[in-house]
Amino acid sequence: MELLQELHTLIVEHVGDGGRRATVADGVAVVVVNEPTPPVVAPVPGPTLAIVARGTMRTVFNGEPYEYGAGKYVIASLDLPSTSQVIQADRDEPLTVFIMDLRPQAIASLLVETDEAGTPPAEREFFVTEATPKLLEPVVRLLRAARCPDDLRVLRGSADETASGSAPAAAMRCIDLGSECGLELAGRMRLETGPSPPLVIVVSVHAEDEYAGMIEESAAAGFLAKTALSGNAVRALLAAANEDHHDSSISGPPET
Numbered sequence: 001m002e003l004l005q006e007l008h009t010l011i012v013e014h015v016g017d018g019g020r021r022a023t024v025a026d027g028v029a030v031v032v033v034n035e036p037t038p039p040v041v042a043p044v045p046g047p048t049l050a051i052v053a054r055g056t057m058r059t060v061f062n063g064e065p066y067e068y069g070a071g072k073y074v075i076a077s078l079d080l081p082s083t084s085q086v087i088q089a090d091r092d093e094p095l096t097v098f099i100m101d102l103r104p105q106a107i108a109s110l111l112v113e114t115d116e117a118g119t120p121p122a123e124r125e126f127f128v129t130e131a132t133p134k135l136l137e138p139v140v141r142l143l144r145a146a147r148c149p150d151d152l153r154v155l156r157g158s159a160d161e162t163a164s165g166s167a168p169a170a171a172m173r174c175i176d177l178g179s180e181c182g183l184e185l186a187g188r189m190r191l192e193t194g195p196s197p198p199l200v201i202v203v204s205v206h207a208e209d210e211y212a213g214m215i216e217e218s219a220a221a222g223f224l225a226k227t228a229l230s231g232n233a234v235r236a237l238l239a240a241a242n243e244d245h246h247d248s249s250i251s252g253p254p255e256t
Contacts, residue, residue: 004053007140011030011096011098014143020032027101030143031095031096032095033055033094035086035090036086036089038085040084047077047102048102049100050099051131052073054095055070055094057084059083059126060083068128072131073129073130074126075127199241203224203225204225222241
C-alpha cells in the first residue's frame with residue numbers, strides 16, 4: 001500500500017539517523033525501533049491511537065495478548081498497565097509507529113471517518129483493526145505538513161483554542177462522510193458554534209465541479225481537493241473568504 005510505505009518513510013525522516021522517538025506536534029509522536037525488545041511493563045497512556053507502518057509488536061493488556069503489525073492501528077481507551085514488546089524489527093526493516101493522544105472530539109471524528117472498519121465495541125479498552133486509507137490519508141498529510149511549521153500550524157487547528165472552549169478560526173470537513181454530507185455538517189457548525197463561528201472548508205477526493213452548485217449554496221467558505229491540500233492553499237482560501245465577508249459587510253444595505 002502506497003500510503004503505508006509513505007507513512008513509514010515520513011516516520012523515519014522525522015526521527016532521523018540514530019533516533020528513536022520524535023515529537024511532531026502537540027500530542028503527536030513517531031517512533032522507530034531497530035531491533036526486537038524484551039517485554040516491558042508500562043501503562044498504556046490512553047486514550048491513544050497508534051498506527052504501525054512497519055514491523056510487529058505484541059501487547060498483553062488486561063491479561064489478553066494482542067499481536068499487530070504493518071497496516072494495523074490500535075486504540076487504547078484507558079490508562080491501564082500492560083506488557084509490550086517489539087517482536088519483529090531490524091536495522092534494514094525497523095519498527096515504525098505513529099502515536100497520537102486522542103481527545104474526545106478526535107475519537108468521535110475517527111469513528112465516523114473509519115466506519116467501514118467497524119466501530120470498536122464499547123466494552124473493549126484495547127482495540128486492534130486494519131488501518132484504512134480514510135485513516136492513513138490525514139495522518140500522512142499531517143506528517144508531510146510537519147516538514148514545514150507554517151503549514152502544520154494551519155492544518156492542525158488551534159489546540160489552545162479548543163482547550164479553552166473557544167471556537168477555532170477555521171475547520172475542515174470531508175464532503176464524503178458516509179451517511180452525512182460534509183456540506184450539511186458545515187451549515188450546522190456555522191449555526192451551532194456561537195457568535196464567532198469558524199470558517200468551514202470542505203475537502204474531497206473528487207473534483208470541485210462535481211459539487212459546484214452544492215458548495216455555492218452551502219455555508220462552506222470554500223472547497224479544496226485533497227490532492228491540492230496544503231498550508232498555502234488553506235491560507236489563500238481563508239484570506240479570500242475573509243475578504244468576501246469584509247466586502248459584503250461594507251456594501252450591504254444599512255440597518256433600519
